[in-house]
Amino acid sequence: MGVLIATMDASIVIISLPAIFRGIGLDPLAPGNIGYLLWMMLGYILVSAVLVVALGRLGDMFGRVRMYNLGFAIFACASLALSLEPLTGGAGALWLIGFRVVQAVGGSMLTANSAAILTDAFPAGQRGMALGINQICALAGQFLGLLAGGVLATIDWRAVFWVSVPIGVAGTIWSYRSLREIGARRPGRIDWIGNLTFSAGAGALLAAITYGIQPYGGHSTGWTNPWVLGGLGGGVLLLVAFCIAETRVTEPMFQLRLFRIRAFAAGNLASLLTAISRGGLQFMLIIWLQGIWLPLHGYDFERTPLWAGIFMLPLTVGFLIGGPTSGYLSDRFGARLFSTTGLVLVAGAFVGLLALPVNFSYPAFAALLLVSGLGQGMFSAPNTSSIMGSVPPDQRGVASGMRSTFQNSGTALSIGLFFSLMISGLAGSLPDALSGGLRAQGVPEGIAAQVAGLPPVSTLFATFLGKNPISHLLGPSGVLDVLPAHNVQVLTGTRFFPELVSGPFHHGLVTVFAAATVMTLVAATASALRGRHHKA
Structure with missing residues (x-):
């Protein structure tokens, strides 16, 4: 239980x-x-x-x-x-x-x-x-x-x-x-030294890896983020210190x-x-x-x-x-x-x-x-x-x-x-597929390019949260309010997004x-x- x-x-x-x-x-x-x-x-x-x-x-x-x-x-x-x-x-x-x-x-x-x-x-x-x-x-x-x-x-x-x-x-x-x-x-x-170095080191390392999936500085992921790199380096150093300390304390x-x-x-x-x-x-x-x-x-x-x-x-x-x-x-x-x-x-x-x-x-x-x-x-x-x-x-x-x-x-x-x-994997092929698919349904080129340029993590999390990714991506632009009803129905239906991303997703x-x-x-x-x- x-x-x-x-x-x-x-x-x-x-x-x-x-x-x-x-x-x-x-x-x-x-x-x-x-x-x-x-x-x-x-x-x-x-x-x-x-x-x-x-x-x-x-x-x-x-x-x-x-x-x-x-x-x-x-x-x-x-x-x-x-x-x-x-x-x-x-x-x-x-x-x-x-x-x-x-x-x-x-x-x-x-x-x-x-x-x-x-x-x-x-x-x-x-x-x-x-x-x-x-x-x-x-x-x-x-x-x-x-x-x-x-x-x-x-x-x-x-x-x-x-x-x-x-x-x-x-x-x-x-x-x-x-x-x-x-x-x-x-x-x-x-063993206070062991507890503190292990907890801080493992925590910093795992937290940095977690934040590494967030976009940073124009990149699709955050592995170039100084805080992520600092967390990885600091976590490793603390875990090394833990290993050294555990060999020297009386009751590790x-x-x-x-x-x-x-x-x-x-x-x-x-x-x-x-x-x-x-x-x-x-x-x-x-x-x-x-x-x-x-x-x-x-x-x-x-x-x-x-x-x-x-x-x-x-x-x-x-x-x-x-x-x-x-x-x-x-x-x-x-x-x-x-x-x-x-x-x-x-x-x-x-x-x-x-x-x-x-x-x-x-x-x-x-x-x-x-x-x-x-x-x-x-x-x-x-x-x-x-x-x-x-x-x-x-x-x-x-x-x-x-x-x-x-x-x-x-x-x-x-x-x-x-x-x-x-x-x-998605960053290499999803933008072109998304931009072309949106333009084919009447979305203005500027908005299609802007949406296609958004980090793929946003699209992944939208599907992960049970949201229609296209509605999520296009919602702030207001374009769904001015497009013909048929195009809106296609864009927000259950087949447009899956068919659009099947190729890039399978590659990943x-x-x-x-x-x-x-x-x-x-x-x-x-x-x-x-x-x-x-x-x-």
């Missing part, structure tokens, strides 16, 4: 962002508001990636169950504050972002300690099954959040946050009544020598690369479905967020089948076979998606999503069991936190990486999925090299 609701809330706002911003009366695509959009999407993930290691270490010191229970209580209180949002406009957005951060702190306490608690509770022969269920709840939560967000947003935007309140309250009561400390504790001092936050354990190092590398490719898959599929495929099949742009979640359900079904099954079998036959085979299946699914046309046949698309879900489930459960079983019992909390950090960081990195690749999609395929194969190689570790 803990990891399911924590990961659901990481993704539940993605599909429901249009309803949330309408509810607080804010246009996230207006100049100066893109920061609200980015932090609403990514603030939860960034905080989770930064804090889970420190919270896992605190679990080792003060009790994993104690930290877990406190996390449920914090999560429930933050969910209640989000559902009672009293403000509108920019102030309302800041309220939501702020309490999403608090909610992420609670969620991080859950995810940082849940795998460690299960590892303590189950013997080696049953651990794979237990952690398999846990990890599949985590993975399924990411995609069920998309579906739940779409359904709840059609009822009321506050329902997106209401749903977490009863689960948070019930989970808090249940965990306080039923969980007991049975794991090894390692009391000690808090994280024992770097754990990376000498082959199963731990290889498992976390595979986890990071898989999380990057999975995050790219999630966001590219959403844009593909919402911006092109669903409108081509007659769905209004406003309805596409909900239906995108529905049409991606085969991915979740694959998780639910592959995870527990491979977790159970890995207890008998080891993690390496299943985790490596699973990643080969994921790579094969990426190749299959590369071969699909933009306007694909849904059965083929659904079959590839099912294969990808099966592969990710086969990888995740045995990989987690291998990582957690490879470390000493008194290090399981911080090891669980590091594992979660690699997963959450991979998701944040994927957004910056794959959005940048997609934007770069090939780049993104090819990169994801390579990363998945490297992850499979790392998984195969984990060795024959015997769990304690």
